[in-house]
Amino acid sequence: MDELQHECGVAALYYLPGHAERSSVWHGDPEQLSRQMPRMLLDLQNRGQLAAGMTTYNPQREQLLDTYKDVGTVIEAFRLNHPHKYASIMEEYAGRAAIGHTRYATCGATDRRYAQPFERRHGCKWKWFAFAFNGQLTNFAELRRQLLANHDYHLTRNNDTEVILHYLAHELRGDSRPDLVEVFARLAEKFDGAYNIVFLNALGEMVVLRDPLGIRPMCYAIDGPVFGAASESVALQNLGFRNIRSLQPGELILIREGRLSLHRYVRKSRPAHCFFEWVYFANVASTLDERSVYLVRARLGEELARQEKALGRVPLDPADTIVVPVPDTGKAAADAMAFALGLRSVEGLIRNRYVGRTFIEGDNRADKVRLKFTPLREVLAGKRVLLVEDSIVRSTTLKSLLHHLRQQGEAKEVHVRVACPPIIAPCFYGIDMSTVGELFAPRFLSGKTPTLAEQDAMAQELGADSLFYLPVDALARCIDLPADQLCRACVTAQYPTSAGQQLYQLALLRRDQQPVNGRTYEQPEPLTSLPSVSAPPQ
Template identity: 35%
Template sequence: MLTTHPFDDDKLREECGIFGVSGAEGAAALVALGLHALQHRGQEAAGITSWDGNQFHTHRAMGHVAGNFDRDEVIRALVGTTAAGHVRYSTTGETAIRNVQPLYAELASGGFAVAHNGNISNAMRLRRDLVRRGAIFQSTSDTEVIIHLVATSQYRTLIDRFIDALKRVEGAYSLIVMTPEGMIACRDPLGIRPLVMGRLDDTIVFASETVALDVVGADYVRDVEPGELVIVKGTELSSHKPFAPQSPRPCIFEYVYFSRPDSISDDRSVYSVRKAIGAQLAIESPVEADLVVPVPDSGVPAAIGYAQQSGIPFELGIIRSHYVGRTFIQPGDKVRHLGVKLKHNANRELIKGKRVVLIDDSIVRGTTSLKIVQMMHEAGAAEVHMRIASPPTRHSCFYGVDTPERAKLLAAKLDVGGMTDFIHANSLAFISIDGLYKALGEARRADINPKYCDACFTGDYPTSLTDQDELTPVDQFALLEERVG
């Protein structure tokens, strides 16, 4: 079996996108639109839960938002003025409807639905403790741990039980929670995963990215702050900050790859940052060449920046078909090789005889880069130079990103010279970690905590990793199999 996404199968993948609406007639329809804009953050499954003032309604499905939530009968069944939705991309865990969010449970205080972007890094330990105390889990998702912690908390009010639960978890989370009392949106104390708030007339909207606000016509108000809980009851807003203040560490890879380029993150245009990364890469790693060619589509903004800084012409040397869905081809090396070209194909007349600089956002296992370089050579390129708009990815992420185990990361096994040989390029270079920060207008200082979470590049994890540090190798393997965000 071959899927026709040969250049997409070796990317770091964000696990989830979340979207919530409070105080709008037909809230579920707005959520469906918002999830369309966040589809890039999770393409395996989608779900929406609504509240009509008396009961909750949920529809969850495998696959994309389109085809599942563009049918009138589905949206009409999700009645209510409050709704939350989720798009999901799991890691190596089980692909099953029971793991599709929002997750819902009936607590003593009433219904409780939660949509989560991130990863709880002590979820396995908490889960085992809860099971020993009699908890019965219905999914393999770390998100369900939060529900059980809320249910078993000894505090009196729901909000206090929720805060109590959050104080027991480690890792990264952006959450949208629905209860009969209202909607809660919150981020972990370090703000590792993004969450923004918008307003559409009297309607409050929460989303993983500002582009989802644009799609529904909502105005961006502000980011939900790290460690903040925003509670919405009707049209009334209140803010709670129950955690001790910490220096925020948002994920730096949002700027490199995860966020859509038309989003705004921390008052910065993602597109402009990616162009600045490309320009810095040209300063750090120049090369004599005839063309700058992006690996579509994520490499385009950085390639524009590289071309503008270097003065080398920007050209679309790889053409991507946006009309090819998932195609299945019988095994066989020759047919598999031909199937690769269904999705991406070299612009042969442009490439032939040219010295080409390929710009991509990252190298993970290296298999994608190998295919792209090979494609350029087969198209007749005289030289193929690879430039990467992020530092080498040497460490796994445990904060809600699907990353291979470290042993499978090419940069964890080989130096740059070895990686160059592996992908058969004439040269290979990555932007430095200092250069990445410079493109963001920051400086990474060794004597203080960096402003971003850059653990995938540096190994500097900003939180405890209980499940990784304390469990046996067998348990760690099981964790990789069950981590589904």
């Protein structure tokens, strides 16, 4: 609701040689399989809209690896609205293997230099590689400092992707072809945070990797000779893949000399899946770690209904009480909540899906709300509205929306119900909320769990008649995973990695200081208690 953004989405495709079976995913020339990559990236567009790109491998081409990328949405970057330009791109970059990326920046600028994949060219084929990643290195600042302090390195971008590129290049040094499983095992000893990586080199070797804690999702499938992987299952399902599986935390898929193999590159440990993927980020049609996003959100709505009945503070008369979702991520929860309460779930807010990014730039939040949402007066006028929101992060958009519902929609009452606990702490694993000061809930709370009085104070600040959050313990029940296998740092302030916990202490320190521009992990002061890492020599 507050335009919360994700780090990125990644995808991979490979046409494996020597398979007699036919594929329902791709019937054409194997060297043209990369044409499916923009289609996959469209299904990952929810994970990033700032840039998109792909790297392809074609052994029949002089440029064995070649990368195309540009700023904008997938439609803009790949010129999908210009058939001749799109066809030219697809022909020039055709290949039997491809990795792709959609970007939102939680680290670094928004220009084309930061678009992924990143490619490093080299005369030696195994040292010529490209990669893209989803997530965020929590110890990025420390890794970067070590590079700049200990060796004659020059970094041209202020982001963790370039840091990963340098460490990868170091691991691929030498005169003999390295074992890629061992390469990424050594990198895992240095990296802290969330990092799902797709990697492709000029030998045609591919790696698809999920970080040791499985913070971000990664799915894969095989259909005859075609292998595919993506941040979300919907990108594979819509291509025709079946039997889609989740890559386990700490596992990687290696394709080498045309053969696919699955490897564990780090010792198995307790996972920390980001609960927010199910609550907000992932496409509602996706299944992550064998849990349907839609069904999880429906269960969140059922939990809200149970809470509503227990509280009994709002009359639930079907004649004048309706449930209204905030489009689009609140709809599954709202429908389930309404059904459980015997109320109607109605689309009292219509989202304008055709407002381009250019028209909603700037800081006027009220103007953005009016452009993006139209309240239906015929549905809302004189009604008591239970407004179902997936989460409240910064609150500025929600506050404008509530005013809009009353003024234009003429709603009699608006009661906000949030299918998520209060966001009380930043995220350092790939979600764009990295400071305490930008968050709405912490300034109202005396502890981690809001009291009724504190929620009443929040409602007054927002301009709502009442406000209730989902309790923290409901998350594990709805996702159907043990609480200790979820990353719930943003609602508990308990982080799954040491660097994350220390960044939180730094964020708390800065909350009461003068406003600091930028994100917590981009600030110049070092975290002296962070474990030191060795930078690779040139």
